[in-house]
Amino acid sequence: MTSEVYHIPALLPETLEALDIRPGGVYVDATYGGGGHSRAILERLDAAQGGHLYSFDQDADAVERAPKGDDRFTMVYSNFRFITNFMRYYDVDGVDGVLADLGVSFHHFDSPERGFSFRADGPLDMRMNRNASRSAAQLLRDTDEARLADIFKIYGELPQARRLASAIVKARNSGEDFATVSSFLDVVRPLIDPRKEKKELAQVFQALRIEVNDEMGALRELLEGALRVLRPGGRLAVITYHSLEDRMVKNFFKTGNFAGNVEKDFFGRVQAPLRPLGSRPLTPSDEEVAANPRSRSAKLRTAVKL
Numbered sequence: 001m002t003s004e005v006y007h008i009p010a011l012l013p014e015t016l017e018a019l020d021i022r023p024g025g026v027y028v029d030a031t032y033g034g035g036g037h038s039r040a041i042l043e044r045l046d047a048a049q050g051g052h053l054y055s056f057d058q059d060a061d062a063v064e065r066a067p068k069g070d071d072r073f074t075m076v077y078s079n080f081r082f083i084t085n086f087m088r089y090y091d092v093d094g095v096d097g098v099l100a101d102l103g104v105s106f107h108h109f110d111s112p113e114r115g116f117s118f119r120a121d122g123p124l125d126m127r128m129n130r131n132a133s134r135s136a137a138q139l140l141r142d143t144d145e146a147r148l149a150d151i152f153k154i155y156g157e158l159p160q161a162r163r164l165a166s167a168i169v170k171a172r173n174s175g176e177d178f179a180t181v182s183s184f185l186d187v188v189r190p191l192i193d194p195r196k197e198k199k200e201l202a203q204v205f206q207a208l209r210i211e212v213n214d215e216m217g218a219l220r221e222l223l224e225g226a227l228r229v230l231r232p233g234g235r236l237a238v239i240t241y242h243s244l245e246d247r248m249v250k251n252f253f254k255t256g257n258f259a260g261n262v263e264k265d266f267f268g269r270v271q272a273p274l275r276p277l278g279s280r281p282l283t284p285s286d287e288e289v290a291a292n293p294r295s296r297s298a299k300l301r302t303a304v305k306l
Contacts, residue, residue, distance in 0.1 A: 001174070007032070007033045007034030007035075007036060007105040007106045007107060008034070008036065008106065008294070008295070009033075009036030009040075009101065009137050009306060010101060010103060010239055010288075010292070010294075010295040010298040010300075011039045011239060011282060011283075011288070011295070011298055011300045012036060012037065012040055014223045014282050014300055015037060015040075015099060015101075015128065015237055015239070015300060016040055016044070018043070018235060018237040018277070018282075018300060018302040019041070019097040019099060019235050019237055019302075020077060020097070020235055021041060021044045021045070021096075021097065022051075022096065023044060023045055023046035023049050023051050024045075024046060024049030024050045024051050024053070025051060025095075025096035025097065025221045026050070026052050026053075026054075026092060026094070026095045026096055027041055027045075027052070027053050027054070027095060027096060027097045027098070027099070028053070028054045028055070028056070028087075028095055028097070028098045028226075028229070029041060029053060029054070029055040029099050030056050030080035030083065030098060030099060030100040030222055030226075031056065031057065031080065031099075031100050031101045031102065031103075032055040032062050032063070032066060032075070033057065033101065033103075033107075034059035034062070034065070034105055034106070034107065035062075035065060035066065035067075037065075037099055037101060038053060038055045038067075038073075039067075040107070041053050041099075041122070042067070042070065042072055042073060042122070045072045046072075047071050047072045047159055048280065051072055052072055052073070052074070053072060053073050053074070054074045054076055054086070054087070054090065054092070054095075055073070055074070055075055055076065056075070056078055056080040056083065056086075057075070057076075058078060058079045058080075058128050058129040058179070059105075059108075059128055059129065059130075060077070060130065061066075061107065062107075063075055063077045064159055075265045079129065079218055080100065080218065080222045081174060081217070081218040081221035081222055081225070082115060082221075082225075083098070083222060083225040083229060084219075084220070084225040084227045084228050084229060087229045092174070092206045092229070094229065094230065094231035094234070095229050095230055095231065095234060096230075096233075096234045096235070097230075097234055097235045097236070097237070098229070098230060098235075098236050098237070099237045099238075099239075099241070100219075100222060100226075100237070100238045101239040102215075102219070102238065102239060102240050102241060103239065103294070103298065104209070105293065106118060108123070108128075111296040112181075113125075115135075115136060115181055116124070116205065116209060117181075117205065117224070118185060118202070118204075120179060120181070120190060120203055121180055121181050121182040122180065122181055123135070123137070123179065123180060123181075124137040124140075124178055124179065124180055124181050124183070124184050125137070126205075126209045126212045126213070127210055127212060127213065128213045129213075132213075134210075134212060136143060136178075136184075136208045136209070136212050137177065137179055137184075139211060139212055140160045140168055140172065140178040140184070140208075141172055141177060143166045145166060145168075145212065146165075146168045148164070148165035148168055148169070148277065149161045149162045149164070149165035149166075151207050151208070151210075151211045152164050152165060152204065152207050154207075155206065155207035155210040155211060155216075155244065156203040156204055156206055156207030156243075156261065157203060157243075158200065158203050158204065158207070160191050160192075161193050162260040164188055164191055165192060166188055167190075168187060168188070171187045173297075185201075188201075188204055189201075192204075206242065209243075210252065213260065213275075215245075216244065216248070218262075219245060219248060219249075219300045220248070220258060223236075223238075223248070223249070223252045227256075227274070227305065229271055230305040231305065232305055232306065233302070233304060233305065234304070234305045235252075235277075235300045235302055235304055235305075236274065236302065236303050236304075237299050237300060237301070237303055238300070238302075239299065239300050240301070241297045241298055241299075241301050242297065246281070246299050246301070249301050250281075250301060252273075252274070253274050253276040253301055254272065254276060255270075255272050256271075256272045256273045256274060257259055272306075273305060273306055274303040274304065274305055274306065275303060275304045275306055276301065276302070276303045277303060277304060278302070281299035281301045282299070282300040282301075283298065283299055283300075284298055
């Protein structure tokens with residue numbers, strides 16, 4: 001399998017321009033995935049000038065595919081939420097750019113044994129890091145009904161969140177262990193609007209995936225950590241794929257906090273550690289969407305550290 005099949009990077013030219021890469025700069029790709037963004041960044045770095053890229057991924061499959069023997073490159077086998085710790089570990093006193101493409105790799109969606117998609121049967125897993133303790137099946141077996149309803153409402157934005165949670169609890173009380181994608185679909189499909197089946201099932205699976213991997217908590221820590229490790233003038237570029245992520249990134253870029261609360265000094269000047277570049281996010285062109293339909297919902301926001 002080629003890296004291009006593993007994952008096609010979204011908004012690649014736009015991302016490279018957003019990072020304003022210098023040959024001697026130090027950069028972080030927080031989401032290595034299939035390596036498309038990382039390889040493109042590496043092409044612009046010069047080891048003789050001190051150029052270096054640190055790429056993070058918590059999935060062993062991705063780490064295994066990373067470049068070997070390139071003195072411009074360091075692969076970090078970890079969740080990106082620990083960006084501050086690892087930059088300290090590698091004695092990096094500041095970086096010039098951080099990129100995070102928050103999309104799930106094609107490899108995950110297209111591998112039935114990972115359980116990320118409702119389109120094929122397999123174990124209901126959804127763990128980005130296979131060493132993590134809790135799979136989606138375990139979450140469904142152990143989580144109380146109120147929390148399940150919150151997961152589907154907040155992370156899936158599903159109007160039938162309470163009914164979904166109730167059906168899951170009823171099924172597990174009858175002995176269902178949700179070991180497979182098909183067993184889970186048997187429980188939730190009767191509550192899905194058949195006219196919106198693909199959309200609503202995607203929302204159900206998205207909600208579970210976000211909770212299993214604590215994606216929103218990890219994103220908070222990444223943004224805060226990126227701000228700490230960036231040098232003044234350094235750039236933070238984030239590609240999001242759903243409104244929860246995009247809202248968090250937008251608020252943090254504009255105000256320096258996740259609630260979006262604007263703080264001003266005595267003279268009424270906004271006090272924020274970042275300056276967003278552009279008033280609106282960049283989105284894929286019609287040509288990119290035609291070539292890569294999975295990029296359709298991608299939004300790129302970039303900010304400069306002041």
